[in-house]
Amino acid sequence: MGVGAEVVGLTKSFGEQTVWSDVxxxxxxxxxxxxxxxxxxxxxxxxxxxxxxxxxDCGQVFIDGRELTAMREKQLYEIRKRCGVLFQDGALFGSMTVYDNIAFPLREHTRKTEAEIRRIVAGRLELVGMTGDEDKLPSEISGGMRKRAGLARALVMNPELILCDEPDSGLDPVRTAFLGKLIADLNAETGATFLIVTHDINTARTLPDHIGMLYRGELIAFDDRENILASTEPVVRQFLAAGLDGPIGMAEERDAEETAEAQR
Known part of the structure; x- marks a missing residue:
């Protein structure tokens, strides 16, 4: 079963640039x-x-009720072992086969035998539909397959919380739909919690139980999917409609100025 995560009053800056505040x-x-x-x-x-x-910079992060921001690195390491991460490009090691990429966390963080590792990796390959591709290098498979291999690696430690950073980046609409279906099936089978960053509107409309939206340094919406899809908030409505009319402009940092100018 998955674990929940909670953030309270979270603020992050790089130098003088505030990324978001009080989330x-x-x-x-x-x-x-x-x-x-x-x-x-x-x-x-x-x-x-x-x-x-x-x-x-300030605020608190809780995973399964445990507060992270004051933890030492060793304690954080134990928490991270309960999490899986799928990066935008799959983040596979180019010199390793698909099998060795997926086996890497098990070899690095457990004392399992190679026989046990082989059984687990085979199971994850089957889950993502890549049985038979284990001996290929990342350069020998498609972008969609690299995403699936990255997802298999994210799942290999039986994580309770899985973070996906734009898993559909670079994929065509059909493969994006297949990846979304795979995530839904994995969620149903494993019970793991998924938090997915995406730009894909169809994914947002069909996959999640809940949707949040960040805009100009603030969390402007967070609710069940049905409520977000029916939202009248201008930014949410424009983004989900992929429309030109609304507060979002071409340059994020100039959106507010352009909108104010247009209203004069």
Whole structure:
């Protein structure tokens, strides 16, 4: 069963640039949550902060009720072992086969025998539909297959919380739909909690139980999917409609100025 995550009053800056401030939300255990927002709103930074790879300026992060921001590295390591991460490009080691990439966390963080590792890796390969591809290098498989291999690696430690950073980046609509279906099936089978950063509107409309949206340094919406899809909030409505009319402009940092100018 998955574990829940909660952030309270979270703020993160780099130098004088505030990425987002006073963000509070709860990622329910066992559900799929999607985080939306225009480019440059710090969604990937949020994922890294959630599992302690980045430290917030202020606020608290809880995973399974345990507060992370004051933890030492050894304690964070134990928490991270309960999490799986799928990076945008799959983040596979180019010199390793698909099998060795998926086996890597088990060899690095457990004392399992090679026979046990072989059984677990085979199971994860079957889950993501890649049985028979284990001896291939990342350069020998498609982008969609690299994403699936990355997902298999994220699952190999039986994580209770899985973070996916734009898993559909670079994929065509059909393969994006297949990946979404795979995530839904894995969620149903494993009960793990999924938090997914995406720009894909169809994914947001069909996959999650809950949707949040970051815009101009704030969490402007977080609710059940049905309520977000019916939202009248201008930014949410424009983003989900992929429309030109609304507060979001071409350059994120100039959106507010352009909108104010247009209203004069």
């Amino acid at each position: 509070s939300l709860t990622v329910p255990a066992g559900d799929i949550t999607v985080l939306l927002g225009p480019s440059g709103t710090g969604k990937s930074v949020f994922l890294k902060t959630l599992i302690g790879l980045l430290r917030p």
